[in-house]
């Protein structure tokens with residue numbers, strides 16, 4: 001099963017206009033019909049909760065209605081259809097995609113991937129002892145830059161049975177486990193990508209089933225910090241970050257959203273091939289973050305009262 005990554009996530013929402021504003025402020029680009037795209041064409045689609053075109057909701061009522069994965073060609077699509085048809089209904093939709101449910105009840109779609117090449121470089125740094133990546137007079141900071149999400153990266157799902165879910169994605173859809181947070185669940189990688197994870201399953205009670213967060217890639221940590229700082233300045237509530245994860249090594253910054261899940265900006269995720277041996281770490285805060293930043297309003301005693309007794313300036 002040659003799945004290359006996430007393609008589109010479909011949500012049912014109560015406030016379409018307010019949700020659209022959130023997605024635009026996050027940095028996605030409007031593409032019409034409730035579709036909001038990253039630079040490579042991967043997307044979030046929103047619709048009114050009672051829209052009859054939407055797949056039926058989970059019993060939990062979670063806003064995620066469908067997760068669409070991309071495949072490279074029609075042959076890969078046919079292979080998935082043949083595999084799933086052995087024990088469940090597979091629907092062919094007018095747009096050429098297929099639709100079926102996983103073993104946990106999530107509605108899945110599969111289609112020839114929309115991802116397009118975006119031809120952007122990575123963030124360049126100058127490091128002592130290494131050849132410069134930025135030429136003389138090429139600045140590392142552009143205060144006017146507005147980094148945009150480049151690509152839909154991954155989702156984390158709250159599920160009532162991570163073992164059942166892991167079996168389905170590995171045995172039926174060809175995913176691999178790259179790492180595991182013991183007590184939470186596995187990080188899963190489809191066969192058509194080397195990225196550390198596209199799917200992370202987290203064990204929860206059944207009434208919580210649904211999407212916990214989704215993430216879009218940015219161009220590097222500087223872009224994560226700039227996009228997150230700008231998003232926070234617009235009044236959106238930071239949930240966790242900025243920081244850097246242990247498993248996957250991705251930089252992260254999570255925000256609350258009106259879509260019933262968190263939105264993460266991320267960058268610089270590890271790549272793994274099939275020689276990688278999955279690690280296991282206990283699921284606690286210390287095993288998921290290498291470090292975490294804390295904003296400081298003011299760092300120098302300029303233009304204001306002196307620091308309180310006991311506070312030191314570096």
Ligand SMILES: [Fe+2]
Nearest residue numbers: 154213215264
């Ligand atoms: Fe994440």
